[in-house]
Amino acid sequence: MKSKIINTDWLYTISPQKKTIDLNFKEIWRYRDLLFLFVKRDVITQYKQTILGPLWYFIQPLFTSIIFTLIFNNLAAIPTGDGVPSFLFNLAGITSWNYFSACLTGTSNTFAANQGIFGKVYFPRVITPLSVVFSNLLKFGIQLLVFICFYIYFVFFTDKAFNAMPQIALICLPVIIIFMGLFGLGLGMTISSMTTKYRDLSFLVGFGVQLLMYGSAVMYPLSYFKDKVPEYAWLVEHNPMTTIIELFRYMCLGIGEFSLFSFLYAGCVSVIFFLIGLVIFNKTEKSFIDTV
Amino acid sequence: MRAEDIILKAENISKQYRLGLVGTGTISHDLNRWWSRIRGKEDPYLKVGDINDRTSKANSQYVWALKDINFEVKRGEVLGIIGKNGAGKSTLLKILSKVTGPTTGEIKTKGRIASLLEVGTGFHGEMTGRENVYLNGAILGMTKKEIKSKIEEIIVFSGCERYIDTPVKRYSSGMTVRLAFAVAAFLEPEILVIDEVLAVGDAEFQKKAIGKMQDISKGEGRTVLFVSHNMAAVKNLCTRGLLIDKGKIVLNDNIDKVVDSYLSNEDVVSTSSKSLINSIRDTGAQQIMTSIEILNKEGVISGRDVCFRIYFKEDYKENISLGYLIKDDKDANIHASNMKQCDLLFENKTSRFIDLTLKNLPLAPGKYSLSLYFGNGNYDLDVIDNAIFFQVFWDNTSNIKAPLKKWGNVHISNIWDY
Numbered sequence: 001m002k003s004k005i006i007n008t009d010w011l012y013t014i015s016p017q018k019k020t021i022d023l024n025f026k027e028i029w030r031y032r033d034l035l036f037l038f039v040k041r042d043v044i045t046q047y048k049q050t051i052l053g054p055l056w057y058f059i060q061p062l063f064t065s066i067i068f069t070l071i072f073n074n075l076a077a078i079p080t081g082d083g084v085p086s087f088l089f090n091l092a093g094i095t096s097w098n099y100f101s102a103c104l105t106g107t108s109n110t111f112a113a114n115q116g117i118f119g120k121v122y123f124p125r126v127i128t129p130l131s132v133v134f135s136n137l138l139k140f141g142i143q144l145l146v147f148i149c150f151y152i153y154f155v156f157f158t159d160k161a162f163n164a165m166p167q168i169a170l171i172c173l174p175v176i177i178i179f180m181g182l183f184g185l186g187l188g189m190t191i192s193s194m195t196t197k198y199r200d201l202s203f204l205v206g207f208g209v210q211l212l213m214y215g216s217a218v219m220y221p222l223s224y225f226k227d228k229v230p231e232y233a234w235l236v237e238h239n240p241m242t243t244i245i246e247l248f249r250y251m252c253l254g255i256g257e258f259s260l261f262s263f264l265y266a267g268c269v270s271v272i273f274f275l276i277g278l279v280i281f282n283k284t285e286k287s288f289i290d291t292v
Numbered sequence: 293m294r295a296e297d298i299i300l301k302a303e304n305i306s307k308q309y310r311l312g313l314v315g316t317g318t319i320s321h322d323l324n325r326w327w328s329r330i331r332g333k334e335d336p337y338l339k340v341g342d343i344n345d346r347t348s349k350a351n352s353q354y355v356w357a358l359k360d361i362n363f364e365v366k367r368g369e370v371l372g373i374i375g376k377n378g379a380g381k382s383t384l385l386k387i388l389s390k391v392t393g394p395t396t397g398e399i400k401t402k403g404r405i406a407s408l409l410e411v412g413t414g415f416h417g418e419m420t421g422r423e424n425v426y427l428n429g430a431i432l433g434m435t436k437k438e439i440k441s442k443i444e445e446i447i448v449f450s451g452c453e454r455y456i457d458t459p460v461k462r463y464s465s466g467m468t469v470r471l472a473f474a475v476a477a478f479l480e481p482e483i484l485v486i487d488e489v490l491a492v493g494d495a496e497f498q499k500k501a502i503g504k505m506q507d508i509s510k511g512e513g514r515t516v517l518f519v520s521h522n523m524a525a526v527k528n529l530c531t532r533g534l535l536i537d538k539g540k541i542v543l544n545d546n547i548d549k550v551v552d553s554y555l556s557n558e559d560v561v562s563t564s565s566k567s568l569i570n571s572i573r574d575t576g577a578q579q580i581m582t583s584i585e586i587l588n589k590e591g592v593i594s595g596r597d598v599c600f601r602i603y604f605k606e607d608y609k610e611n612i613s614l615g616y617l618i619k620d621d622k623d624a625n626i627h628a629s630n631m632k633q634c635d636l637l638f639e640n641k642t643s644r645f646i647d648l649t650l651k652n653l654p655l656a657p658g659k660y661s662l663s664l665y666f667g668n669g670n671y672d673l674d675v676i677d678n679a680i681f682f683q684v685f686w687d688n689t690s691n692i693k694a695p696l697k698k699w700g701n702v703h704i705s706n707i708w709d710y
Binding site for chain 2 (some may be wrong): 010012014015016030031034035036037038040041044045048049054117118119120121122123197198250255286287290
């Protein structure tokens with residue numbers, strides 16, 4: 001009765017995972033609408049039923065910058081370079097840091113937060129962390145706008161910012177943003193994969209991100225740190241986030257260290273972290289529902 | 293059977309789960325597994341594992357939720373998958389819908405599989421019904437264009453036009469389900485996997501949903517895999533059945549045979565009362581009866597009176613006419629009667645229950661079921677098929693020996709004169 005079935009007839013096969021990298025880019029592309037809708041959902045629902053709504057996008061970086069300026073610059077007297085207002089310095093650091101940290105914390109609980117939906121229906125899992133990165137991009141855009149407003153104010157309406165000059169390197173800004181996104185995404189995906197079975201890492205994320213901020217030259221220039229604490233400077237120096245933030249400040253304000261080497265270094269580290277995260281995430285997505 | 297008719301083929305599907313808690317102990321197993329993989333050996337824990345039986349105590353830390361499942365599905369077929377709780381049905385569907393991978397074996401398919409494991413997956417309370425249709429559709433694999441072309445149909449089918457631009461958190465649970473089912477019903481995959489969606493929604497919607505599913509399978513020739521405990525729906529929809537017990541396929545046959553086989557193995561209730569609130573009702577039935585109780589403390593014994601007490605909702609204050617049907621373990625009718633037959637009508641004012649006494653129960657020992665028909669004297673309002681299963685015992689203290697099973701279902705007390 002039964003006739004032979006030719007293997008090539010099959011559209012696809014569901015089998016236990018064997019390959020290390022098993023990414024189906026065609027499939028991810030097919031689900032691009034889902035990515036867009038996830039981003040839309042995140043944006044729409046973030047500040048529903050709040051009075052100030054999207055104003056929170058402005059309030060958080062502004063107040064953080066004010067506090068940082070008070071504490072680190074006025075109280076602790078950390079110099080931010082001649083002719084660059086401390087407030088602008090801090091705002092630049094926080095704006096870029098916020099994007100990275102939002103990507104990292106947002107993606108680091110992908111599996112735990114989406115357990116319900118992942119357990120019910122299949123779609124390429126990588127869509128979810130990707131959507132976090134994209135929806136944060138919008139938030140970053142708004143905060144960048146805030147930064148630009150203050151920048152214009154300080155440059156044109158006060159005489160404090162006579163040295164703050166945008167550099168030609170500013171054209172690299174999109175690349176820097178991609179680096180931050182990739183780095184945060186890679187780190188976040190790794191953490192979220194590792195926490196499916198052992199939850200230990202999830203405890204680390206919250207305060208780990210905070211600690212990392214202190215190690216990423218957000219509220220001080222790298223050169224000042226090198227001056228004061230030379231024996232630990234390598235720690236901060238090799239942190240790719242330090243490089244990225246220094247680059248960002250150099251591009252916008254013309255202060256900080258910029259070299260082609262550091263640019264390439266940040267890029268390579270980000271891409272490597274992203275690839276590692278992708279592989280681990282991909283490995284976890286098929287079995288996580290049994291272990292979470 | 294021609295080869296191209298087979299749209300899906302499962303070969304030796306097995307799924308192993310680890311029991312107990314994940315703790316520091318499990319890391320040693322993980323390391324062990326990793327070490328054997330490094331050396332190119334087989335996973336040592338695949339050799340162990342109990343069969344999937346939730347009632348017996350486990351000997352091993354591992355259990356096979358599914359073991360060596362093989363089956364084929366033809367194009368346009370509606371396959372019903374039935375089995376007791378924990379038999380492995382949902383695990384099988386999860387593997388089919390790629391939510392989790394199998395431990396061994398593989399499934400080959402010629403079509404896109406979309407699953408409807410639980411309606412409303414990914415609904416966000418803060419977004420409007422319309423926004424959720426788009427989101428849910430995309431999660432289920434539709435493109436925005438596809439959804440856009442169908443959105444009006446979806447909204448009409450759901451019957452939620454008025455609320456479509458209201459956030460879903462303001463919806464009643466029934467409305468959420470209707471909207472979610474509507475999205476899923478307009479999916480167009482070659483293979484649709486459905487798990488227990490008909491247990492929700494009111495009677496009108498259930499009817500609509502079953503009708504839509506019939507359209508999908510019969511009209512549009514798509515393949516459906518359907519898991520449900522609603523035997524009436526399964527029999528109605530499916531052409532072939534798969535009976536799963538303890539992680540293995542027990543029977544793979546025509547749907548009627550499979551349902552009969554399943555019903556004959558149905559657990560007899562050990563308690564003498566059963567809630568009817570979550571019972572599966574006939575399409576069109578309201579939820580009026582709340583529970584049933586067998587008043588005989590010593591159990592149901594052949595030849596003696598047996599009394600059933602049927603409780604109904606307190607706020608039901610109209611006339612009551614009750615009917616019942618007794619079926620045997622093969623789902624065959626044995627006996628039925630109702631109050632109308634005796635010209636009775638209960639003009640209810642304050643009561644909450646009705647007692648039904650069967651005199652000198654002439655049933656042979658075995659498993660039986662009682663179906664209930666609750667009406668107001670003119671028509672039925674609430675109908676529950678197999679409302680309660682009960683076991684008839686033989687009085688072993690009497691002088692008469694128990695009749696053999698093959699003698700039939702009825703025992704009539706007799707007198708010999710000679």
